[in-house]
Amino acid sequence: MAIETTQVTDTTYSPDNPAPVIEPPRARTGRTPRATRTNFELYGWLFMRLSGIVLVVLVLGHLLIQLVLDGGVSKVSFAFVAGRWASPFWQAWDLIMLWLAMLHGGNGLRTIINDYAERDTTRFWLKMLLYTATVFTVLLGTLVIFTFDPNIR
Amino acid sequence: MPAGTLYRGREGMWSWVAHRVTGVLVFFFLFVHVLDTALVRVSPEAYDDTIAVYKTPIVAFMEYGLVAAVLFHALNGLRVVAVDFWNKGARYQRQMLWTVVGVWAVLMAGAAYPVLGHAFRELFGS
Numbered sequence: 001m002a003i004e005t006t007q008v009t010d011t012t013y014s015p016d017n018p019a020p021v022i023e024p025p026r027a028r029t030g031r032t033p034r035a036t037r038t039n040f041e042l043y044g045w046l047f048m049r050l051s052g053i054v055l056v057v058l059v060l061g062h063l064l065i066q067l068v069l070d071g072g073v074s075k076v077s078f079a080f081v082a083g084r085w086a087s088p089f090w091q092a093w094d095l096i097m098l099w100l101a102m103l104h105g106g107n108g109l110r111t112i113i114n115d116y117a118e119r120d121t122t123r124f125w126l127k128m129l130l131y132t133a134t135v136f137t138v139l140l141g142t143l144v145i146f147t148f149d150p151n152i153r
Numbered sequence: 154m155p156a157g158t159l160y161r162g163r164e165g166m167w168s169w170v171a172h173r174v175t176g177v178l179v180f181f182f183l184f185v186h187v188l189d190t191a192l193v194r195v196s197p198e199a200y201d202d203t204i205a206v207y208k209t210p211i212v213a214f215m216e217y218g219l220v221a222a223v224l225f226h227a228l229n230g231l232r233v234v235a236v237d238f239w240n241k242g243a244r245y246q247r248q249m250l251w252t253v254v255g256v257w258a259v260l261m262a263g264a265a266y267p268v269l270g271h272a273f274r275e276l277f278g279s
Contacts, residue, residue, distance in 0.1 A: 049237065052230045059223060067216060068267040073207050078197035081190075098187065105180035112173060133184060141187045144194050153197055 044107055051100045058097040082150035091145055098141040106134040164250045172229050175222040182219055213272035220264050221257075228253040 013019040023029065028037055067073055084090045109130050117123040189207075192200040206212055232249045236242035242249075 049234050052227075053234060056227045056231060060227060063220060063223060067220065068264065072267045072271060073204075073213070073216065074271050076204050076207070078193060078200045081193055081200070101183055102187075105176065105183060108173075108176045109180055112177065137184055137187045140191055144187075144191045148193060152194070 048104060048107060051104045055097070055100055055104060058093060059101065061093075062097060082148075085145070085148050086150070095142065095145050098145070099138060102134055102138045102141075106130060164247045168229055168232070168250050168253075171225060172233070175226040178222045179219070179226060208271065210272035210276050213269055217264070217268050220268060221261060224257050224260055224264075225253070228257055 011017070066076060085094075110127060113123060113126045113130065117126050189200075189203050192203055207216065229250070232246070232253050235249060236246050
């Protein structure tokens, strides 16, 4: 049935006269731009979901401790921070939360910039600003957690 | 224009918009928050003076807004995960959004006193 409709054209294809190859729409060829040759966006999509699930626990726990329990924000002070970071458990909690939240938020903002900044140069510079701020914040926060000194004064 | 054939309006689009807006707000706060926490490496006084700003009534209301944004982003994020990974997720996305809104409202009511109580005591005495 389908064969009859394809035979309408004059050309008959055979091993000696093969039909032209039509690439699948998303096939990766030698001319595919470098940026789309990897599965980066797939891994980014997966990272947003996996880190998001972990962040729900870490961030809501953080908000509960800092803003709700024991008098809420009123009890937060240098001494309170020192007490919590005396424990490797809370250091690890805050370090993982910092890295996951910054990468999750950084990737989210990258998506938003890609969606709304239409000019190539605008998009490029907004993302450079974003990456700079993200790397700076992650490194600063990591440094603070690892070098915290309760006896600084 | 035929009704209901465009992906526009209703729960699907507005939850997507709210997810973006709350995500951006939380990200900007996170940037500021890492900077203020970094003051523990300067001196206890520098840190405590800055944290005092977080204890003022006006900023307490902003913290309540932050809690609102984080809670919505977290709960709706779980809904997005369910839509993507649960085979019935897309079919129940609307019911899940209203569940998110309901849980969000309950948690916001519960957070009101702990987060805003000290602001009201300061504004209206004892």
